[in-house]
Amino acid sequence: xxxxxxxxxxxxxxxxxxxxxxxxxxxxxxxxxxxxxxxxxxxxxxxxxxxxxxxxxxxxxxxxxxxxxxxxxxxxxxxxxxxxxxxxxxxxxxxxxxxxxxxxxxxxxxxxxxxxxxxxxxxxxxxxxxxxxxxxxxxxxxxxxxxxxxxxxxxxxxxxxxxxxxxxxxxxxxxxxxxxxxxxxxxxxxxxxxxxxxxxxxxxxxxxxxxxxxxxxxxxxxxxxxxxxxxxxxxxxxxxxxxxxxxxxxxxxxxxxxxxxxxxxxxxxxxxxxxxxxxxxxxxxxxxxxxxxxxxxxxxxxxxxxxxxxxxxxxxxxxxxxxxxxxxxxxxxxxxxxxxxxxxxxxxxxxxxxxxxxxxxxxxxxxxxxxxxxxxxxxxxxxxxxxxxxxxxxxxxxxxxxxxxxxxxxxxxxxxxxxxxxxxxxxxxxxxxxxxxxxxxxxxxxxxxxxxxxxxxxxxxxxxxxxxxxxxxx
Amino acid sequence: xxxxxxxxxxxxxxxxxxxxxxxxxxxxxxxxxxxxxxxxxxxxxxxxxxxxxxxxxxxxxxxxxxxxxxxxxxxxxxxxxxxxxxxxxxxxxxxxxxxxxxxxxxxxxxxxxxxxxxxxxxxxxxxxxxxxxxxxxxxx
Numbered sequence: 001x002x003x004x005x006x007x008x009x010x011x012x013x014x015x016x017x018x019x020x021x022x023x024x025x026x027x028x029x030x031x032x033x034x035x036x037x038x039x040x041x042x043x044x045x046x047x048x049x050x051x052x053x054x055x056x057x058x059x060x061x062x063x064x065x066x067x068x069x070x071x072x073x074x075x076x077x078x079x080x081x082x083x084x085x086x087x088x089x090x091x092x093x094x095x096x097x098x099x100x101x102x103x104x105x106x107x108x109x110x111x112x113x114x115x116x117x118x119x120x121x122x123x124x125x126x127x128x129x130x131x132x133x134x135x136x137x138x139x140x141x142x143x144x145x146x147x148x149x150x151x152x153x154x155x156x157x158x159x160x161x162x163x164x165x166x167x168x169x170x171x172x173x174x175x176x177x178x179x180x181x182x183x184x185x186x187x188x189x190x191x192x193x194x195x196x197x198x199x200x201x202x203x204x205x206x207x208x209x210x211x212x213x214x215x216x217x218x219x220x221x222x223x224x225x226x227x228x229x230x231x232x233x234x235x236x237x238x239x240x241x242x243x244x245x246x247x248x249x250x251x252x253x254x255x256x257x258x259x260x261x262x263x264x265x266x267x268x269x270x271x272x273x274x275x276x277x278x279x280x281x282x283x284x285x286x287x288x289x290x291x292x293x294x295x296x297x298x299x300x301x302x303x304x305x306x307x308x309x310x311x312x313x314x315x316x317x318x319x320x321x322x323x324x325x326x327x328x329x330x331x332x333x334x335x336x337x338x339x340x341x342x343x344x345x346x347x348x349x350x351x352x353x354x355x356x357x358x359x360x361x362x363x364x365x366x367x368x369x370x371x372x373x374x375x376x377x378x379x380x381x382x383x384x385x386x387x388x389x390x391x392x393x394x395x396x397x398x399x400x401x402x403x404x405x406x407x408x409x410x411x412x413x414x415x416x417x418x419x420x421x422x423x424x425x426x427x428x429x430x431x432x433x434x435x436x437x438x439x440x441x442x443x444x445x446x447x448x449x450x451x452x453x454x455x456x457x458x459x460x461x462x463x464x465x466x467x468x469x470x471x472x473x474x
Numbered sequence: 475x476x477x478x479x480x481x482x483x484x485x486x487x488x489x490x491x492x493x494x495x496x497x498x499x500x501x502x503x504x505x506x507x508x509x510x511x512x513x514x515x516x517x518x519x520x521x522x523x524x525x526x527x528x529x530x531x532x533x534x535x536x537x538x539x540x541x542x543x544x545x546x547x548x549x550x551x552x553x554x555x556x557x558x559x560x561x562x563x564x565x566x567x568x569x570x571x572x573x574x575x576x577x578x579x580x581x582x583x584x585x586x587x588x589x590x591x592x593x594x595x596x597x598x599x600x601x602x603x604x605x606x607x608x609x610x611x612x613x614x
């Protein structure tokens with residue numbers, strides 16, 4: 001059972017379950033912990049702790065909920081020498097992430113033209129199942145995207161050079177090898193670049209409602225009352241297939257490495273194995289596809305603003321991954337160590353002074369972007385030293401689901417949901433009515449409470465609160 | 475959606491399928507029909523084109539994952555939607571089937587949602603007094 005450490009931390013001792021090699025730790029208050037205890041999250045935190053070669057703790061953020069294998073909102077770091085990499089520990093939507101754009105326009109002009117703007121974005125950014133992008137990556141072009149990431153898009157005039165400095169890993173995860181990505185994955189991805197997808201993916205036009213830290217907000221290029229746009233999407237069918245392929249490979253390879261897992265979705269191989277290295281090369285390629293994907297959508301958003309409001313002057317505030325495995329240096333038991341950090345529904349939250357941040361952000365810290373559920377607030381946070389000490393520089397990634405999709409659909413009709421959004425003054429466009437109801441606000445935890453825990457625990461700090469004006473759901 | 479021998483399972487973020495049949499082949503076939511019904515309305519699909527599928531696996535659970543992953547790949551990678559699933563061989567490690575459907579046409583087919591992948595989470599294939607059963611969770 002969980003043992004309360006303080007108001008925001010609950011420890012799951014390694015004695016909780018046979019085979020656990022390290023402790024678990026959940027960041028939550030009493031109420032969120034109760035929600036977390038309502039599904040299989042605790043067992044999944046414990047199951048992750050049984051994997052070979054993990055260091056520190058098996059962590060879960062306050063937005064944690066039951067996933068498959070790893071919980072969503074989970075963080076686990078593996079020793080490079082004797083640790084494992086798990087494709088399921090990254091997830092099917094490799095480099096699913098969020099990007100925030102700051103619009104340099106009179107907010108009143110945007111508000112007056114909001115419906116036209118939303119309709120234009122809905123026309124230009126393909127969304128929903130089965131929709132193709134306007135770019136077909138035939139021949140070797142897809143390999144260039146997988147190698148170069150967002151830089152490919154910028155080189156093809158879908159963005160500005162300065163955008164790249166405001167993307168995690170500068171929009172290109174090193175080590176990508178397109179040869180390690182299957183033909184099937186490329187077939188699923190070659191017509192999907194610049195598409196939103198469905199499920200919980202969205203493009204949302206928001207207003208900056210409150211600033212908690214003016215100095216940091218201004219360093220991020222954000223001010224009160226400003227219009228911003230949040231994009232949530234990932235690596236589409238390409239990344240999904242890469243995970244499927246390598247999960248299958250890892251499942252079949254564990255025996256030869258003497259690894260057995262308590263849940264088959266946790267299938268893993270040594271990082272220092274051919275299969276492990278191949279996966280990381282393919283994962284980096286998929287991550288680069290996702291960076292390019294969000295860059296392409298940024299282009300369409302800029303074009304929509306240019307056409308409807310008359311300005312395309314839109315800056316990238318930041319772009320973060322929240323399904324990824326990264327090789328990073330961290331302090332483990334007081335010693336500096338290079339580890340592979342799995343973030344499955346968790347966001348990197350590096351503090352000021354961290355050497356991987358670009359110059360201007362190094363003075364303030366990395367922006368951490370936390371989308372709320374449809375119709376609720378989103379947040380900009382900033383990374384902290386405490387996150388480096390406790391969570392391998394990680395924070396939460398959103399509100400976290402509290403209700404199954406089936407229940408959400410059963411409880412609320414699309415008409416009721418749209419009427420509720422209209423009462424709140426939020427415009428909504430979606431490809432599918434059933435998809436909308438699955439994403440209703442109360443199907444998620446209260447993002448305000450999730451962020452309060454993160455802020456209270458000190459693993460990221462509040463900078464700004466954003467409120468929705470118009471949303472396009474996939 | 476009501477499909478013979480099929481039950482959809484709740485999951486906090488995703489969805490599962492439990493399918494039953496008198497044989498393993500029937501349970502697999504019904505799981506496939508349920509799988510496609512999540513992506514689109516099967517009644518909007520005409521059975522005009524056949525595809526042959528041959529799969530091998532190390533065990534029957536992996537065979538189920540590969541079977542549904544194949545149908546997903548045909549949809550998302552090849553733009554082909556399937557409607558009928560005629561499984562001729564279904565041993566614990568080997569499956570042969572003919573599936574029938576047609577190329578996707580967004581103006582014709584009533585699409586519902588993307589399925590990202592088929593997971594190994596709480597995956598099960600079993601035989602009991604009532605026949606065969608399968609359980610699988612999907613990432614959506």
